[in-house]
Amino acid sequence: MTSRNNQINIVLNDHQGKPADTVPESDPFESVNLALQHFIGMEMIRDKMKEIYAFIEINKRRKEVGLKTEAxxxxxxxxxxxxxxxxxxxxxxxxxxxxxxxxxxxxxxxxxxxxxxxxxxxxxxxxxxxxxxxxxxxxxxxxxxxxxxxxxxxxxxxxxxxxxxxxxxxxxxxxxxxxxxxxxxxxxxxxxxxxxxxxxxxxxxxPDYQPTELIEIAKKMVKMRDYHLTKQAELKLNQLIKKEIQRRDRLHFSNARYVRNTIEQSIRNQAIRLIKQRVYDVKAFILLTADDIPNDNE
Incomplete structure (x- = not known):
């Protein structure tokens, strides 16, 4: 096979490329994983990004050996x-x-x-x-x-x-x-x-998030804000999310945005509770209890 820039001898067979024992053990798609590491779910999106990364990487390597590439x-x-x-x-x-x-x-x-x-x-x-x-x-x-x-x-x-x-x-x-x-x-x-x-x-x-994924998102949100959900608070939040999904059709359920608004309301509720109780220690500042999670009618 002749390239315009140089002579390239290629043996075409089903085993072309590096032998299995020379392939690096690290994940070749580590770049994609790092870019989307903070996202819960989204496997389909990760797969699309792997397509893009693979195309870019192979094109780069094709160019290095003098083969044609396409933007x-x-x-x-x-x-x-x-x-x-x-x-x-x-x-x-x-x-x-x-x-x-x-x-x-x-x-x-x-x-x-x-x-x-x-x-x-x-x-x-x-x-x-x-x-x-x-x-x-x-x-x-x-x-x-x-x-x-x-x-x-x-x-x-x-x-x-x-x-x-x-x-x-x-x-x-x-x-x-x-x-x-x-x-x-x-x-x-x-x-x-x-x-x-x-x-x-x-x-x-x-796709819309599943209730279990929304709970994981909630945990992540509170952790990023230096808070922690008690077991009772997590259970109440889970029930609240499920009821909200059932009450509204999916078109009008705002997924992670609803969770964020609920967490922010819970933090405000906690602040009111602590002021009323005059409790100002570190543990109290961190914990979001079931009493802080909004009720259905809030």
Whole structure:
């Protein structure tokens, strides 16, 4: 086999590559694990990130031996209900991509329809172009992106979509565009423009958290704030989460956001309790008891 740059002799067989006993024992996807180590669940997202990492790493090694490489567009579409981690993951990916030299910096420009769409002719183009320029080298994250198409063909949102599509195609290595929103609405949004879906090689689903995962998230949140849940508090919180899920349909349950709000309310309840009891020792400051966890009607 002849390469334009050099002569490469390759024996093609099913065992091409390093023998098993020379493969390093460390996890080859350690970079992915480190980037997403603080996230509970999200196995599907980890798998997608491993695809990206493997492609980048193999392309780098192909280039080193003189083989052709192909640039990969990394524009993404995140589909998930509120509180499933879409924005948080986008921020983590910005840091990871910057470490891998995919991006030149780790900034995330977080916007919605109001930041892109103007009220009169010419304003939308100016606003959208300015945001794309700000996002150069990083990530442009558009939350509730389906709102751009809600006004129909005569709405200025269509102009913003068309401009985004153009820049995605012409500058796909200069920045990464991530569109996010509810699953059903995002599917409808993709149908409004036939060229959209093909420009997002990574369409990632963010599933709702299970109650056990939400409890783990709660424990992590209290630990980060130097608190600790008693066994009774953990049991009450678990029951509260299950009841909230049953009471609301999944579309209106805010997942980790609900847990965060509940923990913050519990901390405020604890502060009131300690002030009333005039208890000011370290153990009391740390412990969140069942009395601090909000009741159903709060």
């Amino acid at each position: 990969q567009s990394l524009h993404m579409l995140f589909k998930g209900n509120p509180g499933t981690g879409k924005t948080t993951v986008a921020r983590a990916l910005a840091n990871w991509f910057a470490e891998l030299d995919i991006l030149t910096n780790n900034h995330v420009i977080e916007v919605d329809r109001a930041d892109l769409v103007g009220e009169y002719i010419g304003q939308t183009a100016h606003k959208t172009r300015a945001l794309i320029k700000r996002a150069q080298g990083g990530i442009l994250f558009i939350d509730e992106a389906y709102a751009l198409a809600r006004g129909g063909d005569k709405d200025f949102g269509k102009e913003a979509i068309d401009m985004l599509v153009t820049h995605m195609e012409n500058n796909h290595q200069a920045f990464i565009l991530i569109l996010a929103g509810y699953p059903e609405q995002m599917d409808g949004f993709l149908r409004t423009n036939p060229g959209l879906r093909s420009r997002f090689p990574f369409i990632i689903d963010f």
